[in-house]
Amino acid sequence: MAVKIEKKIVGYQVLKNASPEMEVVEAPAPKPQEMNEFIERPDFLLGSTYKVKTPVSEHSLYITINDIILNPDTDHEVRRPYEVFINSKSMEHFQWVIALTRVISAVFRKGGDITFLVEELSSVYDPNGGYYKKGGVFMPSLVAEIGAVIEKHMKVIGLIEHDEMSESTKKILAEKKAEFEAAHNPAGKQDEEAKESNPFPDNATLCKKCSTKAVIVMDGCQTCLNCGDSKCG
């Protein structure tokens, strides 16, 4: 805007911050996005489907977990579970299965630490008793089975750390197993088929730590041949 000066100029002052170059404003680095319920579902999500065979239902369960990638192509890129679906030919548990998947999906999308779900689901016990899976793992219920799949998935995408056993521990356990078998089953009679469904000795008992039927007693000590948990005396 032009201003006509009608009087004599008797003094002047330079305006502060008049030019944009003088103002040094550092743009704050954008915060990495975290999972929250307001993130709109993208049209495309990466999914993994796990097939689960259980003795409590006639047909297999197919558990699909879809993941969302947050902060793609940055240092803060993370993959987080976004939703879960469960499908089966036989849907005798239809109602509660649908309800459970909706609640789990909602927890996924709320953000924060969601790994607690695994523990909660895994500690659900079926009043009719649980069952043993291949490898001698005890599954206390169908809900726990869903929890085990979610745990597996969280390990795959790096949300839960793998607790890998060291090679030396594996070797010691393999030696113990061989020694125990030699002492209790000298003829090595356990047939191959039984061995595949349960790699641990027939008379092994259930381990409280890893829920596997793999605890043997040797030299007065209870030792789990699966996770190495040991108690003496």
Ligand SMILES: [Zn+2]
């Ligand atoms: Zn164990």
